[in-house]
Amino acid sequence: MKEFVINGTVMQCYPLTAAQRIHNYTIRYCPPQVLCIGTGLYFQAGVDFAVLKEAIKEAIHRFDSMRLRFIQDEDGTVYQYVVPFDDRDIPLVDFSYWKEEDAHREMEKWTQEPFERYNSPMNKIVMIQLPNGYNGVYLKVDHMTMDSSSIIAFDRDVLEIYCAKRYGM
Numbered sequence: 001m002k003e004f005v006i007n008g009t010v011m012q013c014y015p016l017t018a019a020q021r022i023h024n025y026t027i028r029y030c031p032p033q034v035l036c037i038g039t040g041l042y043f044q045a046g047v048d049f050a051v052l053k054e055a056i057k058e059a060i061h062r063f064d065s066m067r068l069r070f071i072q073d074e075d076g077t078v079y080q081y082v083v084p085f086d087d088r089d090i091p092l093v094d095f096s097y098w099k100e101e102d103a104h105r106e107m108e109k110w111t112q113e114p115f116e117r118y119n120s121p122m123n124k125i126v127m128i129q130l131p132n133g134y135n136g137v138y139l140k141v142d143h144m145t146m147d148s149s150s151i152i153a154f155d156r157d158v159l160e161i162y163c164a165k166r167y168g169m
Contacts, residue, residue, distance in 0.1 A: 002079055004071055006119060013071055013079035016144075023144045024078055027117070035143040038111030041155050042128065042136035048166055049127050049135075053090045055161035056125055056137065060086055063154055068145045070118050092127040100131045107138050115142050
């Protein structure tokens with residue numbers, strides 16, 4: 001563990017895991033390589049987007065990996081830390097009047113954009129309205145913070161929180 005002052009606060013920062021070190025090596029020596037995972041969770045049903053936003057924010061609070069950040073010391077060693085909360089807005093993008101393939105192509109572009117590496121969020125969440133009545137969530141994460149299993153767990157948590165808030169389930 002190493003302590004850094006980040007935005008005026010002393011933060012405890014931890015070494016990268018073995019898997020994260022491999023990803024970091026790839027980023028360092030293969031700059032064009034992007035390690036972003038883009039996913040979508042959509043339903044052909046109406047969605048209460050205000051409730052969905054609340055569910056997403058609650059799930060972010062419960063998942064440390066969604067609040068994970070990286071920092072680099074003077075020697076170039078990368079560490080990780082978790083911010084106590086993340087109060088970013090969750091925007092709603094209306095693709096309902098687009099061609100479905102154009103909407104998916106636009107989200108693919110979002111996925112290809114790399115994240116700022118240090119002291120910055122390593123995910124992007126957007127509520128989406130798609131053609132044919134599909135609605136849901138686009139999620140992009142940096143692979144150094146989450147894998148497919150953790151994405152599934154996060155999506156499931158969002159759904160369960162949403163259903164509990166919306167339907168009392």
